[in-house]
Amino acid sequence: MNIEWRKLELPNFGIPEEMPEIPSSIYEERCNKLYAKSECDWVVVYGDREHFANLFYLTEFDPRFEEAVLVLGKDNQRYLLVGNEGMMYKSVVKPQLETILCQSFSLMGQDRSISPRLDEILKNIGLSSGNKVGVVGWKYLEDEEKQDFKGLFVPAYLVDCVESLVKDSEAIVDVSSILMHPTKGLRAYNEVEQIAVFEWAATRASAALHRIVKGTQPGVSELEAVSKMGYAGEPLTTYVMYASGKNEIVGLRSPSAKKVEKGDGLFTALGYRGGLSARGGLVDSVNDEYLEKWAIPYYRGIAAWYESVSVGVSGGDIYNHISEELAVGGLRPALNPGHLTSSDEWLHTSFRPGSNEKVSSGMAIQCDIIPAPMEDGIVLNCEDSVFLADQHLRDAIAKKYPDMWERIKARQKFMRGELGLQISDDILPFSSTPGYYTPLILSNDYALTVK
Known part of the structure; x- marks a missing residue:
């Protein structure tokens, strides 16, 4: 595989303004499927500000300050238990259910004088001796x-x-696995309407990240560089990350007042609900040693990812192919080189050694290769979101969301024709920077491509 660093302008694929709506009927169906598959008398789904995604998937309610619990029972019984501030937010709920005040979920010091205790509420709902109760947590x-x-x-x-x-x-x-298993979980497969929401988020997140990269210059502070993102209030799945320096790069940290210097390694990432983008490179305009020793060997792994992922391929086979290409340059995946994404950044993954679990149509996936080992001041990253869709699902997307479909086709054309990445028709790129990697930050219109 031959990789070339060349001048290549990034096209404007368009950025959607209005987030698509998911109808209430979809949330009703999700609740019904979970309850039926549980084979329990009751299902109790927990959520809080950090661990909101399962509850959000079922209700579109995401706790802002407190905890919340969804209780599902037979004959479409549905109860959402929330604290004081949750009651103020209940209008966002999509499925038909009864919202019940549970003040034990409220912040400490707030009034507890109105509602019964949690155990009393559950008893009033109908939980009793002899019942089988399924619990959904934030992982399993x-x-x-x-x-x-x-x-x-x-x-x-x-x-x-x-x-x-x-x-x-x-x-x-x-x-919990009924929702979160990497191939059997309900959340692993997305409806057309959910796909449109994720494309909206991934498109906007990646565009914001690209503005951060372009805004990075020697002498600006990390905070100033991140301010270029043009944040518009989209719900985040991660902290906004930005780290620069000539020593070990702690990629997970937030930006600081540190001034960016020429020769720094740089990592930055951000994610909205449905898509995260990340980039890592060197704050320089020309550096042949960095390109040959680090960036080009890394991009071989990125190219291998895009050219091996398609419907029906096992996660283990993808992992092996990527590992083989990285090994040519003395690198390896530090973690799983891909995973399911959703309204939480990491849902689960089949991208692991020996996995026979196959990636399938309907899955939202991150191309996420964190390479190792890294020397001080060296960082590499080119993470973006894609969606897998067979012909039937592609036809449904094109029919219901023609503007989104045009953006997807333009990204596919760019990846194949300009980047040289021969991706499967199954891969629907969601990012505004699909596979576009400019490892020398000060030459941000020079990208790596496959000859």
Whole structure:
């Protein structure tokens, strides 16, 4: 594989302004599917500000300051338990349900005099001795991690309240995988309407990140560079990350008042709900050693990713192909070189050694190769969002969202014709910078391409 660094202007693929709507009927169907698959009397779904995604997927309610719990029962019984401020926010809820005030979820010091306790509310809803209760937390343990206790990723307070009513700890089971499994989970597969929402987010996040990269110059502070993003209030999936320097680059940190210097390594990333973009490079305009030793070997892995991912390919095979290409340059994936994304940045992943789990139509995926080992002051990254769609799903997208489809086709054409990445028709690029990697930050119109 021959990689060339050449002048290549990034086209303007267009940026959507209005976020698409997901109809209430989809949320109703999601709740019904979860309850049916659980084979439980009740399903209890936990959420808070950090761990909101499962609850959001089912209701479009994302707790802003407090905890919240969704309770699903037979005959379409649905109850959303929220704190004081959650009651003020309940109008965002999409499915038909009853919202119940649970003041124990309110911030400390706020009024608790109106609502019953959580266990009393659950009892009034109908939880009782002999019931089987499925619990959805923010993640779940794999089989090899499990021990002789529940290991539920929800507050112990919630588990204790449920157990006090059902009278049997064995009647409480973890059903989080029904939503979050990488190939069997409901959230792994997205409806056409959800796809449109994710494309909206990924397009805007990647465009904002590109503005940060272009705004990076020696002498500006990290905070000033990040201010170029033009943030418009889109909900974030991550902290905004920006780190520069000539020592170890701590990529996860937030920007500081440090002045960017020529010769610094640079990492920056941000994500909106449905898509994250990241870039890592060197603050320089010309540096043949960096290109030959680091950037070009890394981009071989990026090219291998885009050219190996398609519907029906196993995560293990993709992992092996990427690892082989990186190894040519003495690199390896530090973590999984890709994962499912959603309204939370990382849902799950099949991109791991030996995995037979196949990527499928309907999945939103991050191209996410963090290389290792890295020397001080060296950082490499070219992360973006894609969607996998078979012909049937592509036709549905083109029919319902023709403007989005035109953006997707333009990105595919650019990746194939200008970047030399021979991607499958299954790959729908969502990023405004699809596969576009300018590793020398001060030459931000020179990109790596495959000859």
